[in-house]
Amino acid sequence: MRSTWIFYRKEMLEMSRSFKLLWIPIVFAILGIMMPITSLFMPEILEMSGGVPPEMLSLYETPSSAMVMVQVLSQYSTMGVLILVLSCMNSVSGERYGGTAELIMVKPISSFAIIIAKWLAQCTQVFIAFGFGYIASFYYTYQMIGPLSWKSGLASFGLYGLWLILGITIALLFSTVLRGAGAAFVTLAILALLSLLNSLLPTWFSWSPARLTALASEVLVGNLLSVTSVVICCLITIGIIVFSLLSAARLLQKRVLPN
Amino acid sequence: MMGLLQVTDLKKNFGKESAVRGLTFQLEQGKCVALLGPNGAGKTTTLRMLAGLLEPSSGEIIFGEHHSVTDYRKWLGYLPQNPTFYGWMSGQEYIRFAAGLSGMEQKEISKRTEAVLAKVGLQDAAKRRISGYSGGMKQRLGFAQALVHEPKLLILDEPVSALDPIGRREVINLLREIREETTVLFSTHVLHDAEEICDDILVMAKGRLAEQGSLSSLREKHRQPLVIVQVEREREALLWLDSLKSKPYVLQADIKADIAELTVHDLGSARDELMREATENRIPLVRFEAGSSSLEDMFVKVVSKQ
Numbered sequence: 001m002r003s004t005w006i007f008y009r010k011e012m013l014e015m016s017r018s019f020k021l022l023w024i025p026i027v028f029a030i031l032g033i034m035m036p037i038t039s040l041f042m043p044e045i046l047e048m049s050g051g052v053p054p055e056m057l058s059l060y061e062t063p064s065s066a067m068v069m070v071q072v073l074s075q076y077s078t079m080g081v082l083i084l085v086l087s088c089m090n091s092v093s094g095e096r097y098g099g100t101a102e103l104i105m106v107k108p109i110s111s112f113a114i115i116i117a118k119w120l121a122q123c124t125q126v127f128i129a130f131g132f133g134y135i136a137s138f139y140y141t142y143q144m145i146g147p148l149s150w151k152s153g154l155a156s157f158g159l160y161g162l163w164l165i166l167g168i169t170i171a172l173l174f175s176t177v178l179r180g181a182g183a184a185f186v187t188l189a190i191l192a193l194l195s196l197l198n199s200l201l202p203t204w205f206s207w208s209p210a211r212l213t214a215l216a217s218e219v220l221v222g223n224l225l226s227v228t229s230v231v232i233c234c235l236i237t238i239g240i241i242v243f244s245l246l247s248a249a250r251l252l253q254k255r256v257l258p259n
Numbered sequence: 260m261m262g263l264l265q266v267t268d269l270k271k272n273f274g275k276e277s278a279v280r281g282l283t284f285q286l287e288q289g290k291c292v293a294l295l296g297p298n299g300a301g302k303t304t305t306l307r308m309l310a311g312l313l314e315p316s317s318g319e320i321i322f323g324e325h326h327s328v329t330d331y332r333k334w335l336g337y338l339p340q341n342p343t344f345y346g347w348m349s350g351q352e353y354i355r356f357a358a359g360l361s362g363m364e365q366k367e368i369s370k371r372t373e374a375v376l377a378k379v380g381l382q383d384a385a386k387r388r389i390s391g392y393s394g395g396m397k398q399r400l401g402f403a404q405a406l407v408h409e410p411k412l413l414i415l416d417e418p419v420s421a422l423d424p425i426g427r428r429e430v431i432n433l434l435r436e437i438r439e440e441t442t443v444l445f446s447t448h449v450l451h452d453a454e455e456i457c458d459d460i461l462v463m464a465k466g467r468l469a470e471q472g473s474l475s476s477l478r479e480k481h482r483q484p485l486v487i488v489q490v491e492r493e494r495e496a497l498l499w500l501d502s503l504k505s506k507p508y509v510l511q512a513d514i515k516a517d518i519a520e521l522t523v524h525d526l527g528s529a530r531d532e533l534m535r536e537a538t539e540n541r542i543p544l545v546r547f548e549a550g551s552s553s554l555e556d557m558f559v560k561v562v563s564k565q
Contacts, residue, residue, distance in 0.1 A: 099339075107360040257312055
């Protein structure tokens, strides 16, 4: 328990010294704030670029604030996930291949404690980056476009946050077996596959963790969600996270350190 | 003396390759032991198994009364061949981190960190980032992290091989101090390092233990009467030198130009005989040495025999 805490502090110190704790939240905030701004000023932007008939411009309707937040989330589904996965791809593999793991693994700390500490640090990173970005875009949307429900905003934050945490957990798992770039590639492929299957065959994959992103959007728009579907999705996602963490700890212990 | 570490029939296979083929030895408390062997003998594999970084394919390691690595890791200090640290940390931060992971109390951590950094001579660089350290400083930091929790056994993998002469001297002196406090097991392929600081040596070759014992007992065991004769590079003298190999008292002769290494039957009579002949024939001697073969010869012999 204590060694987990010590390792967690080391991870956080590393993130702040490499400025990850600063620039990732800033990127998230910029990505988020851009949506309400471009939505509001779209006619002006189109006019400036020229060549757009004025009839078409007059047809443009500013989307509702809920729709803007949905767009923010879809922005995070691509760029946001990419940034988070890339930032955590070297978490374990960097230590294994860089040689620092050799000095750590001989200390009386279990591989499970190491994985949990790294996972908690990555979760903190997700929470800060996504939280900061989300609050910033929520605030801008609220101010520029129109009122939003706090409650549905919070519910959507939770559902979407779980999806992001699944992403970094899978990245962490593959980071114990592959080198950084490989881990990031496999993770992104898995996440893309989940999303693709979910959008192609929604009825078959109603349990899929990728449903979380859809649920997060629906709750924003104000649709009532079926409680069972939310519970099943969350439980399955949490199950996958726990399984991934346990496997990562096992793999870290069993696999021979590169010399 | 009590046994601190007992290794029984330790084996390690990597696929079909076997790196370690059945090692049995015992380490006594308070000793300084060198694990000696040529490159590729399985030294690093052995040390990594003892440190719990590798799982043995078979065999047993008993540390005190602990039978598994997870139980005794707390009492172990380990320094790999090329230690890598977090470059973004300062030396002091790293030692505190290592001490914390070893389960030390907060108060103790501060005290020991300072003491151990002073011991390895890094107190002035303690607050600097490790990325700016030189190779020798990193090696000393490696010692500090291995020593901070006062381990019962210190395992060092080639601690001096990669250093320049000054760094090497520093580390040897450091090892001399450390060996007063704790049991040390270190690997090296340089016999000279072992001779300088160790009580006992274990010689490994091709994954097996080729020879083991205290330095003095090994010297005794491998003592062979040896005479080295060097002459001026003159025709007469060289001819005489060459004729020595057919003398009855010479068991084995190794003659290279003007130097002859003669393994003889009985050192005393061979010396008298050779001296007499040399004076009679007015041979211009350059060097005449009579004594026992060194450990270096033993090392080469033992290793090449395998």
